[in-house]
């Protein structure tokens with residue numbers, strides 16, 4: 001994407017050039033490459049004395065109200081509150097004086113994709129500079145007003161103070177003067193010392209909370225425009241299938257229906273899939289008409305695929321060497337042959353859906369040869385680009401307004417639903433909202449891929465791990481490789497078992513290899529992609545080896561962490577969180593009576609080092625109850641919003657429990673069987689543990705995100721606790737498939 | 744299409760819709776009361792919960808023709824200004840993540856507290872079982888209900 005990088009240093013010459021272009025308005029050097037964009041011009045328009053607008057993100061009104069723009073999509077991860085807090089901290093504005101507004105898609109803001117837990121690390125340093133630069137200008141404005149050196153003045157509490165003469169000017173009173181000042185060079189802007197932070201690290205409630213609890217319109221689904229129509233879109237239940245014919249004429253005659261038509265679409269499983277659109281004057285009229293829709297499909301090549309057949313194929317592949325090697329150290333075959341004891345285990349997990357609570361939807365208006373969209377998207381820039389390439393309209397003719405999203409979890413990084421509504425909007429001369437049913441959402445997701453792992457590990461007489469082999473069977477398709485490599489069968493999203501995945505590079509005799517099953521199922525990133533399942537496999541198999549050797553699972557883990565050979569994994573950070581979680585939880589698995597157990601795990605992903613301890617009760621009848629979770633997170637130096645951070649970790653833990661316990665999609669005849677929450681159970685309140693304790697361990701590392709990294713350790717901590725409680729080893733998700741009865 | 748006069752949040756509202764239209768879509772599309780959310784359409788998520796004569800009801804499963812003169816209260820009508828103790832507790836404890844399920848959670852919890860002003864933990868779990876929170880904010884929902892009921896002064900996992 002042709003947007004400026006947030007990490008780009010201030011380019012003074014860019015600033016001067018653009019400043020002249022914009023007629024002397026106040027701008028900072030960041031985000032200036034997009035001088036041609038209409039809204040960037042709007043941002044730097046001279047404020048006519050009304051507001052101080054030191055950059056695209058900050059506006060200060062004479063009445064003292066500070067408006068901060070949140071550029072990242074808000075999907076429940078809390079960025080609409082946490083990122084503006086960073087600016088406010090440096091600006092020295094009282095949080096009560098701040099109003100946060102959602103920014104639309106605009107090159108002036110830099111990248112706006114919310115994925116990979118990158119919103120915090122990608123913006124943290126630059127947002128400090130934005131706030132500090134504006135604060136420096138306000139201090140300068142006050143100093144000039146008083147005729148004193150700026151060094152004698154300081155900002156605090158939405159005002160600038162001159163201590164020597166006890167004078168104070170509120171930010172609002174400085175707006176006019178500050179608007180005449182040049183933007184200081186980066187070297188003249190001093191960031192706050194973290195020990196002086198007043199706002200960061202405290203608990204701040206979500207800025208939209210008052211609207212959420214009173215039901216005000218916020219979400220994509222709540223969009224309503226004058227004259228808006230309502231659409232549904234039916235796709236082939238078999239992925240990649242095409243429309244042969246449909247009774248669109250009969251549909252058009254139904255009450256409330258305005259139009260019905262076939263969209264040819266493409267073969268791209270993440271793009272505009274073929275289907276039939278129905279456009280009506282209300283959501284219910286469209287939903288009702290859909291019940292009468294009869295489509296003849298060409299189901300295509302995937303019509304006979306099934307999970308059972310894939311499982312059989314995986315077993316067959318497991319008997320052969322892997323198709324390729326992911327990572328190898330030493331000679332695992334010899335090491336396993338010489339081991340005092342070996343353990344073999346097969347782990348598997350099914351395809352699952354994101355099941356964001358707000359079904360996919362988007363509103364589009366095609367007019368004047370372009371599109372205007374109201375999108376609950378994690379990746380609005382991706383949506384814009386997809387529309388540009390699908391419909392051949394120029395980028396500046398695709399305007400994207402960002403709405404709040406009712407959950408994301410990676411689902412809304414894919415823009416299939418945005419392409420669908422755009423294709424529908426092109427055919428109707430009115431704004432139109434596309435609403436997916438829950439069945440659409442579960443049966444046409446970009447799924448978390450299933451997978452199979454065939455492991456063999458060896459220990460010596462002391463229980464030390466001497467060899468580790470994993471043959472991973474992933475799902476994929478024939479596709480071109482990175483850097484233009486020729487098309488070949490390659491693992492899809494979720495199949496990226498890379499050479500850094502623990503315990504890779506911690507064992508002298510180690511082999512991870514991979515084979516790929518070809519399928520035609522759309523696959524996409526699901527909260528902590530790859531890691532959310534790899535952690536289950538690796539951390540449970542470590543536990544199996546610990547028990548096989550009569551070793552304490554914590555102690556064996558610490559031994560493993562102490563033998564790093566190479567790579568980027570920070571074993572010291574991990575060791576620290578593991579030790580702390582053991583202390584906080586009171587690690588002592590032997591103290592539990594039969595039927596109760598304690599399990600431990602750790603995982604590194606998305607820059608976060610996380611360790612967890614689970615405590616469970618398993619009844620003799622095999623009923624599982626999660627009693628307690630303790631979690632320690634090292635996500636760098638600074639927790640931005642303590643309330644939001646803790647909410648993310650608590651939610652990750654309960655999401656991780658529910659996903660492991662219940663979730664599964666079954667593929668039969670090329671289609672997903674489950675369709676709604678009656679057959680796709682989600683965790684509910686009674687299954688949430690009573691106690692979830694979250695601790696943050698600050699380390700001298702960059703501040704990073706928390707939307708994802710706390711979820712991977714959940715399932716293995718839970719399954720290890722189940723084994724400790726009842727001796728049943730869970731090697732397959734969902735846990736409900738394993739008989740946990742004991743006597 | 745037929746005309747129905749409904750009593751919504753104390754006001755008389757007339758709509759002209761198909762008789763099988765779920766109350767949820769009448770509220771959202773016809774009356775612009777979008778706090779009542781669509782999550783599943785089959786009565787399994789609780790996002791669409793409203794009160795009918797004080798009883799928490801899945802508006803996605805309630806045809807407009809069956810509502811009659813029953814009093815419909817939506818999240819927008821729970822209080823005039825967001826001052827219901829649950830709404831205040833939700834803000835105080837920062838319960839929401841995405842927030843989409845929360846109007847339904849609050850409506851179910853409001854009916855619970857009306858019936859049972861001092862619920863036990865078990866009462867809370869039983870009453871809230873029908874409301875999904877995909878973001879899994881269950882700990883704070885529990886804490887929010889207790890705070891609103893005056894059973895605690897602060898919850899685990901929240902606070903401004």
Ligand code: FES
Pocket residue numbers: 780781782783784785786787788789790791792801802803804
């Ligand atoms: S939308 Fe009514 S229960 Fe889910």
Ligand code: FES
Pocket residue numbers: 076357406407839840841842843844845875876877878879880
């Ligand atoms: S807060 Fe997102 S579903 Fe409950």
